[in-house]
Amino acid sequence: xxxxxxxxxxxxxxxxxxxxxxxxxxxxxxxxxxxxxxxxxxxxxxxxxxxxxxxxxxxxxxxxxxxxxxxxxxxxxxxxxxxxxxxxxxxxxxxxxxxxxxxxxxxxxxxxxxxxxxxxxxxxxxxxxxxxxxxxxxxxxxxxxxxxxxxxxxxxxxxxxxxxxxxxxxxxxxxxxxxxxxxxxxxxxxxxxxxxxxxxxxxxxxxxxxxxxxxxxxxxxxxxxxxxxxxxxxxxxxxxxxxxxxxxxxxxxxxxxxxxxxxxxxxxxxxxxxxxxxxxxxxxxxxxxxxxxxxxxxxxxxxxxxxxxxxxxxxxxxxxxxxxxxxxxxxxxxx
Numbered sequence: 001x002x003x004x005x006x007x008x009x010x011x012x013x014x015x016x017x018x019x020x021x022x023x024x025x026x027x028x029x030x031x032x033x034x035x036x037x038x039x040x041x042x043x044x045x046x047x048x049x050x051x052x053x054x055x056x057x058x059x060x061x062x063x064x065x066x067x068x069x070x071x072x073x074x075x076x077x078x079x080x081x082x083x084x085x086x087x088x089x090x091x092x093x094x095x096x097x098x099x100x101x102x103x104x105x106x107x108x109x110x111x112x113x114x115x116x117x118x119x120x121x122x123x124x125x126x127x128x129x130x131x132x133x134x135x136x137x138x139x140x141x142x143x144x145x146x147x148x149x150x151x152x153x154x155x156x157x158x159x160x161x162x163x164x165x166x167x168x169x170x171x172x173x174x175x176x177x178x179x180x181x182x183x184x185x186x187x188x189x190x191x192x193x194x195x196x197x198x199x200x201x202x203x204x205x206x207x208x209x210x211x212x213x214x215x216x217x218x219x220x221x222x223x224x225x226x227x228x229x230x231x232x233x234x235x236x237x238x239x240x241x242x243x244x245x246x247x248x249x250x251x252x253x254x255x256x257x258x259x260x261x262x263x264x265x266x267x268x269x270x271x272x273x274x275x276x277x278x279x280x281x282x283x284x285x286x287x288x289x290x291x292x293x294x295x296x297x298x299x300x301x302x303x304x305x306x307x308x309x310x311x312x313x314x315x316x317x318x319x320x321x322x323x324x325x326x327x328x329x330x331x332x333x334x335x
Contacts, residue, residue: 009267009318010265010266010267010279010282010283010286010315011282013265013286013311014282014285014286014289017286017289017290017293018289020293021289021292021293021296021297024293024297025293025296025297028296029292029293029296034292034296036174036177037292038285038288038289038292039174039177039180039288040166040174040176040177041288041292042180042284042285042287042288043174043176043177043179043180043235043238044069044176044235044238044239044242044255045235045255045258045259045262045284045287045288046180046183046184046262046280046281046284047179047180047183047231047232047234047235047238048065048069048228048231048232048235048255048259049259049262049263049266049280049283049284050183050184050187050231050277050280051065051119051227051228051229051230051231051232052065052228052259052260052262052263052280053187053191053263053266053268053275053276053277053279053280054187054191054200054224054227054228055133055224055225055228056260056263056264056268056269056270056272056275057191057200057201057204057268057272057273057274057275058200058203058204058220058221058224058272059203059204059207059270059271059272059273060126060133060221060224060225060272061133061134061137061260061270062119062122062133062137062225062228062256063134063137063138063141063256064118064122064137064138064140064141064144064256065228065232065252065255065256065259066141066252066253066254066255066256067140067141067142067143067144067145067148067252068115068118068119068140068141068144068229068232068233068236068252069115069232069233069235069236069239069251069252069255070144070145070148070236070246070247070248070251070252070253071114071115071118071144071145071147071148071151072111072112072114072115072118072232072233072236072237073111073148073236073237073239073240073246073247073251073252074148074151074152074157074246074248074251075107075110075111075114075151076107076108076110076111076112076233076236076237076240076246077107077111077157077158077159077162077240077245077246078091078107078151078152078157078246079106079107079110079111080099080103080104080106080107080108080159080162081097081099081103081107081157081159083102083103083106083107084097084098084099084100084103085097091152091157092152092153092155094155094156094157094158095158096158096160097159097161098161099159099161099162104161104162107159107162108237111233111236111237111240112230112233112234112237113233114233115229115230115232115233115236116226116229116230116233117229118140118144118229118232119225119226119227119228119229119230119232120222120225120226120229121140122136122137122140122225122228122229123221123222123223123224123225123226124222125139125140126221126225127217127218127219127221127222127225128218128222141256145248148246148248148251149248149249151248152248154248154249155248156245156246156247156248157245157246158244158245159240159244159245159246160244160245162240162241162244163241163242163244164241165179165237165238165241165242166238166241166242166244176238176241176242179234179238183231183234184277184281187277188276188277188278191276191277192276196223199215199220200220200224201273202215203215203217203220203221203272204269204272204273204274204275205272205273206273236251236252239251239252257305257308258287258308260312261283261287261308261309261311261312262280262283262284262286262287263275263279263280263283264283264312264315264316264319265282265283265286265287265311265312265314265315266278266279266280266281266282266283266284267279267282267283267315268280269319270316270319271319286311287308287311290304290307290308290311291304291308294307
């Protein structure tokens with residue numbers, strides 16, 4: 001029973017919070033427009049959280065996802081404008097540039113490539129140079145944010161025509177939500193039904209055992225961080241589409257908090273070996289519902305940060321308690 005209570009707790013918390021705001025602000029909170037908007041807004045966090053889920057399962061962490069998103073969005077926007085024929089002065093002045101399909105496609109590929117490269121760099125620092133994940137990604141967080149500011153001297157890069165992922169729909173469903181669930185489905189299949197997924201769990205459960213059974217631990221860590229970077233690039237594209245441009249000072253600020261919170265709340269263990277896409281989805285929705293409901297009740301953003309922090313601490317405490325229980329069981333079995 002305890003095994004399943006760890007997995008059911010985030011879902012029960014989501015149901016409770018949803019019910020609470022349904023009672024406190026029923027007309028506004030339960031409006032279809034608001035519920036759809038929660039999914040749309042959560043799509044950026046959710047896609048980045050899908051990549052972070054793999055990272056946490058191998059026992060890692062990535063503090064650079066917010067800065068990486070900002071850099072990716074800036075590269076995407078500037079590449080689109082350059083491919084469309086704009087010069088650097090037009091980009092710097094924020095002049096309108098008509099974007100066609102090919103410039104948008106080319107810019108998208110450039111942005112995702114850069115974010116994947118950033119993830120690769122994180123993986124190399126951690127896997128080959130043996131720098132602790134927290135310290136390595138703390139350093140690259142500053143580097144990526146600085147890089148995004150350097151690209152256009154701190155000014156935004158405007159892409160007014162690239163907004164389909166924000167306003168577009170697929171069979172009546174917002175395009176951003178469709179992309180999010182496609183990423184979740186692909187990530188779930190990759191994690192649960194492929195050799196790569198089994199290797200990821202093995203690495204997180206016991207790096208030494210994974211090495212002894214022939215898994216290339218260094219290469220696998222690099223691949224996981226690269227995958228996280230690619231997904232952050234996809235999230236950055238949606239964020240850029242929503243804002244009709246890339247804003248290096250504000251894009252992705254605080255994203256790492258919500259992403260890590262969602263993954264941990266969803267049941268992933270910070271010590272590695274455990275985590276699911278479904279759990280991360282529940283964590284993302286819980287954070288999204290909590291922020292939306294508190295905003296409707298005019299509760300300060302500062303209190304929202306406190307609430308998310310309390311949820312993270314609760315998830316960490318539950319994980320620690322579960323680890324202690326398992327150690328006790330193993331000791332009793334061994335004796």
